[in-house]
Amino acid sequence: MLKTPAFPCHALKIPIGKAKGFRHSLKCRASMAEELNITLPDDWHLHLRDGDLLQAVAPHSSSHFGRAIVMPNLKPPITTTAAAVAYKDSIMKALPAGSNFSPLMTLYLTDKTSPEEIKLARRSEVVYGVKLYPAGATTNSQDGVTDLFGKCLAVLEEMVEQNMPLLVHGEVTDPKIDVFDREKVFIETILQPLINRLPKLKIVMEHITTKDAVNFVESCSEGLVAATVTPQHLLLNRNAIFQGGLRPHNYCLPVLKRETHRQAIVSAVTGGSKRFFLGTDSAPHEKQSKESSCGCAGIYNAPVALSAYTKVFEEAGALDKLEAFTSFNGPDFYGLPRNTPRVKLTKTPWKVPESFSFSFGEIVPMFAGETLDWQPSLV
Numbered sequence: 001m002l003k004t005p006a007f008p009c010h011a012l013k014i015p016i017g018k019a020k021g022f023r024h025s026l027k028c029r030a031s032m033a034e035e036l037n038i039t040l041p042d043d044w045h046l047h048l049r050d051g052d053l054l055q056a057v058a059p060h061s062s063s064h065f066g067r068a069i070v071m072p073n074l075k076p077p078i079t080t081t082a083a084a085v086a087y088k089d090s091i092m093k094a095l096p097a098g099s100n101f102s103p104l105m106t107l108y109l110t111d112k113t114s115p116e117e118i119k120l121a122r123r124s125e126v127v128y129g130v131k132l133y134p135a136g137a138t139t140n141s142q143d144g145v146t147d148l149f150g151k152c153l154a155v156l157e158e159m160v161e162q163n164m165p166l167l168v169h170g171e172v173t174d175p176k177i178d179v180f181d182r183e184k185v186f187i188e189t190i191l192q193p194l195i196n197r198l199p200k201l202k203i204v205m206e207h208i209t210t211k212d213a214v215n216f217v218e219s220c221s222e223g224l225v226a227a228t229v230t231p232q233h234l235l236l237n238r239n240a241i242f243q244g245g246l247r248p249h250n251y252c253l254p255v256l257k258r259e260t261h262r263q264a265i266v267s268a269v270t271g272g273s274k275r276f277f278l279g280t281d282s283a284p285h286e287k288q289s290k291e292s293s294c295g296c297a298g299i300y301n302a303p304v305a306l307s308a309y310t311k312v313f314e315e316a317g318a319l320d321k322l323e324a325f326t327s328f329n330g331p332d333f334y335g336l337p338r339n340t341p342r343v344k345l346t347k348t349p350w351k352v353p354e355s356f357s358f359s360f361g362e363i364v365p366m367f368a369g370e371t372l373d374w375q376p377s378l379v
């Protein structure tokens, strides 16, 4: 973690306005703030699940986010516009009374998805993206795509026509490829060839984890290719999975990578590029399915996400860049208006609960039992 003060005044611990002959820059003042007031963020990659789990987690996201791109990897997956409309309905019913949270739905791409379904999705004004899960890559991806170029080309062409973004879980599934290399190999063997073939296709590389992904996104046309970034890939490296023993609650896919990759992602995000935006990939699983001999992949970060992102920007001395990442770059890429409500972030330490208990079981959040600095509240 970047602990070194980014500005000399921090090292000297000079309070704002107290230093004779010393002028804090605007950037510096933002990075020393005790309270921030930003446009309400959106979450551009979220798992809300269904049934009891949906009821349990919906309030955590809807209290700090205006909208969310809702992932379709349910059992069975959301493969049609009709199913997306019904799923949206059940999400709306699970929201706390008075909530203005707006779910933006997605379709789960399969070998059988038709171009006609893409037209329906576009007309619905409910569906905002189509999600590519390579079959077997992650949680509930068994119905995903087995051969993108062989089976999905007509659909992808229709997506270009309809200006419908392709949202990508970017990992190859070949068991011969090392699990830490699967994102890099996906970029080389699938993503770059896809862009060569369909240069006008809008793509979001979801939950990027490597320097290779950062470089790739930066090499593509701005406005056509972008990436979401999770709190865990900004704050943790792969040591966190093995710290003093096996830590199942730090296991997600794509798996955490080595420190050099984390640093590259932090630099990209805090450098102010428009190509990167907030997507928590908050992925709740019951405690017993995580703490198991074959534990599920997914980190439940919705309750801590805004605090965690703020920590990243603070440690990088880049709090002045936080709002664009949380609240501007996403809607700008998707061609949607920015939110108007605002959120206040106050620098007041708070302890993350060890777990959340429900009638069906417990969910353990990211940073369970740890103290975080920033507390969000709607203004």
Ligand SMILES: NC(=O)N[C@@H](CC(=O)O)C(=O)O
Residues within 6 Å of the ligand: 047, 073, 138, 139, 140, 169, 251, 252, 253, 254, 281, 283, 284, 297, 298, 299
């Ligand atoms: N990220 C994860 O580790 N898990 C996600 C699926 C995904 O986003 O790949 C889930 O649905 O649990």
Ligand SMILES: [Zn+2]
Residues within 6 Å of the ligand: 138, 169, 206, 207, 253, 254
């Ligand atoms: Zn994924």
Ligand SMILES: [Zn+2]
Residues within 6 Å of the ligand: 045, 046, 047, 071, 281, 282, 283
């Ligand atoms: Zn996800």
